Amino acid sequence: MGNCLQINSTDDISLLRGSESSNTHDFTSDRNVPAPIYSELLQPVFFPSPSTRRPASNLTEEEQVKIAKRIGLIQHLPIGTYDGSKKIRECVICMIDFCVDEAVRYLPCMHIYHVHCIDDWLMRSLTCPSCMEPVDAALLTTYETS
Amino acid sequence: MANMAVSRIKREFKEVMRSEEIVQCSIKIELINDSWTELRGEIAGPPDTPYEGGKFVLEIKVPETYPFNPPKVRFITKIWHPNISSVTGAICLDILKDNWAAAMTLRTVLLSLQALLAAAEPDDPQDAVVAYQYKDKYQLFLMTAKHWTNIYAGGPHKFTECDSKIQRLKDMGIDEHDARAVLSKENWDLEKATENLFS
Numbered sequence: 001m002g003n004c005l006q007i008n009s010t011d012d013i014s015l016l017r018g019s020e021s022s023n024t025h026d027f028t029s030d031r032n033v034p035a036p037i038y039s040e041l042l043q044p045v046f047f048p049s050p051s052t053r054r055p056a057s058n059l060t061e062e063e064q065v066k067i068a069k070r071i072g073l074i075q076h077l078p079i080g081t082y083d084g085s086k087k088i089r090e091c092v093i094c095m096i097d098f099c100v101d102e103a104v105r106y107l108p109c110m111h112i113y114h115v116h117c118i119d120d121w122l123m124r125s126l127t128c129p130s131c132m133e134p135v136d137a138a139l140l141t142t143y144e145t146s
Numbered sequence: 147m148a149n150m151a152v153s154r155i156k157r158e159f160k161e162v163m164r165s166e167e168i169v170q171c172s173i174k175i176e177l178i179n180d181s182w183t184e185l186r187g188e189i190a191g192p193p194d195t196p197y198e199g200g201k202f203v204l205e206i207k208v209p210e211t212y213p214f215n216p217p218k219v220r221f222i223t224k225i226w227h228p229n230i231s232s233v234t235g236a237i238c239l240d241i242l243k244d245n246w247a248a249a250m251t252l253r254t255v256l257l258s259l260q261a262l263l264a265a266a267e268p269d270d271p272q273d274a275v276v277a278y279q280y281k282d283k284y285q286l287f288l289m290t291a292k293h294w295t296n297i298y299a300g301g302p303h304k305f306t307e308c309d310s311k312i313q314r315l316k317d318m319g320i321d322e323h324d325a326r327a328v329l330s331k332e333n334w335d336l337e338k339a340t341e342n343l344f345s
């Protein structure tokens with residue numbers, strides 16, 4: 001599984017920033033897909049709740065913990081490669097067609113998205129953008145038992 | 147502007163242009179600058195509502211973080227509706243706030259706004275005055291909404307009674323829209339409207 005967050009062992013925010021950039025590096029160099037929008041910013045911006053937007057340096061400790069937990073959750077969602085399935089042709093977030101063998105993330109509802117597209121969305125809202133099914137309930141059980 | 151926002155809007159634009167609703171002239175969308183950050187939408191008032199026959203123009207601003215955050219939308223055409231400010235055109239609709247999802251598009255937003263015109267939610271108002279009238283004096287609400295649709299959106303229903311009351315206030319030096327707004331708010335009671343204006 002493409003887990004780039006093995007270093008996620010403390011809740012220091014600098015590690016969060018580091019993990020974001022390792023994400024960016026991973027996707028741009030290995031899979032040749034557009035970099036996530038975070039790469040345009042000097043430092044990552046986080047969304048402690050959907051309507052609050054704040055740079056990493058301005059987060060409270062509580063928010064940092066919440067975000068670290070969320071990144072952990074997201075990283076536990078399986079990643080696969082697109083197999084050319086006829087059912088789902090495009091990533092509804094960027095509206096670009098999947099290419100065969102491209103990395104996609106699977107949600108519990110079996111909807112699939114580009115990894116960088118869905119990860120950006122899940123940082124804001126833990127629901128599937130297509131069917132609105134909450135992602136966290138299904139995840140928390142597997143996350144806590146593993 | 148972030149690349150994804152622009153490429154999404156370009157794709158959506160094509161999608162809307164091919165949609166059935168465009169063919170039926172029930173929704174419309176156009177660009178107003180080259181950077182794809184600002185668009186103009188238009189929706190037709192749904193049948194069997196006081197907005198029927200009217201065309202309502204919307205301002206659509208696309209944030210840099212689109213589609214992760216919703217577009218900012220407001221009515222440019224003045225409208226009398228419990229969930230839309232009669233002053234600013236601001237809209238109270240969940241999908242434009244916390245219930246936005248990245249899979250929603252400009253087309254679904256326009257269709258949702260059309261649905262909002264057909265099914266107001268007076269218990270979750272944006273304009274308290276309109277919502278109160280909707281709940282308390284529904285017939286007057288219908289007349290006011292049709293009158294505003296006629297004046298601002300090209301709707302078919304003319305109310306000479308409304309026009310003459312507005313004229314009375316205009317004769318006293320009041321701006322036409324201000325006169326209409328006060329009369330609408332005071333349930334078309336000329337005396338109360340005058341009192342409100344001159345007290």
Ligand SMILES: [Zn+2]
Binds near residue numbers: 091093094096114
């Ligand atoms: Zn995508």
Ligand SMILES: [Zn+2]
Binds near residue numbers: 109111128130131133
């Ligand atoms: Zn889903």
